[in-house]
Amino acid sequence: MDIEIFSDVVCPWCWIGEQKVLTAVSGFTTETGEPVKLRWRAFQLDPSATSEGIPLVQWLGSRYGGEDNAKRMFTQVTSVGREVGLTMNFDQAISANTLDSHRLIWWAGRDGADQRPMVEALHEAHFTHGKDIGSLDTLVAVAAGLGHDARLVREFLESPGGLEEVQADLEMGRELGITGVPTFVFAGKYAISGAQDPSTLREVLDEVLQREGRSPLTVLAPQGATCDDDSCAA
Numbered sequence: 001m002d003i004e005i006f007s008d009v010v011c012p013w014c015w016i017g018e019q020k021v022l023t024a025v026s027g028f029t030t031e032t033g034e035p036v037k038l039r040w041r042a043f044q045l046d047p048s049a050t051s052e053g054i055p056l057v058q059w060l061g062s063r064y065g066g067e068d069n070a071k072r073m074f075t076q077v078t079s080v081g082r083e084v085g086l087t088m089n090f091d092q093a094i095s096a097n098t099l100d101s102h103r104l105i106w107w108a109g110r111d112g113a114d115q116r117p118m119v120e121a122l123h124e125a126h127f128t129h130g131k132d133i134g135s136l137d138t139l140v141a142v143a144a145g146l147g148h149d150a151r152l153v154r155e156f157l158e159s160p161g162g163l164e165e166v167q168a169d170l171e172m173g174r175e176l177g178i179t180g181v182p183t184f185v186f187a188g189k190y191a192i193s194g195a196q197d198p199s200t201l202r203e204v205l206d207e208v209l210q211r212e213g214r215s216p217l218t219v220l221a222p223q224g225a226t227c228d229d230d231s232c233a234a
Helices: 012-025 056-063 067-083 099-108 116-128 136-145 150-157 163-175 198-211
Strands: 002-007 037-042 183-186 190-193
Touching: 002 012, 012 037, 012 067, 012 116, 012 198, 037 099, 037 116, 037 163, 056 067, 099 116, 099 136, 099 150, 099 163, 116 136, 136 150, 183 198, 190 198
Parallel strands: 002 037
Antiparallel strands: 002 183, 183 190
């Protein structure tokens, strides 16, 4: 079974939700004895965002009624993140356009390679270390830190490579009606939105195994509406 994870690098609930789905699929096997395969799909909360080194608190404040509201959101999500072992330093985080980071995630996962290390490294760079992931230099450094050849990564990012594939992911999300992330699509047919608990996700995995092959995309849980619940909405 495949789980497609529609996610944005700058979405804190995506990082939390990804940790929870990893817990849920650990040790889970399909009827054929195969492990669950995870594939990340691009989603952009703000495609119009520019990479100009704007503090995240300032950017979110402009969307959610001021910086005080943004800081209250940070308090909640920081606490939840800590429960799953994540460190989020929102006072250091920088708003950035994520298109190139999605291209890098696609590049890391080409030919069926595991995308998770790149996704994790980008989340950590943004939320923990306050790096500007809209910067090409930052993206090259993140990839090099995972053992990739910095020269090859820079050549890729300076080319249009991966753009068509990322745009296809974004279009797929629109066609499926996905407006908030994280959204997890199981077996290409069943969707659940938000940073759900591992126990809930395991129940979904069991249910999908029973339903497999019966219907088109079915939403198994309501989508979150804001970034201060369990998901982030565009």
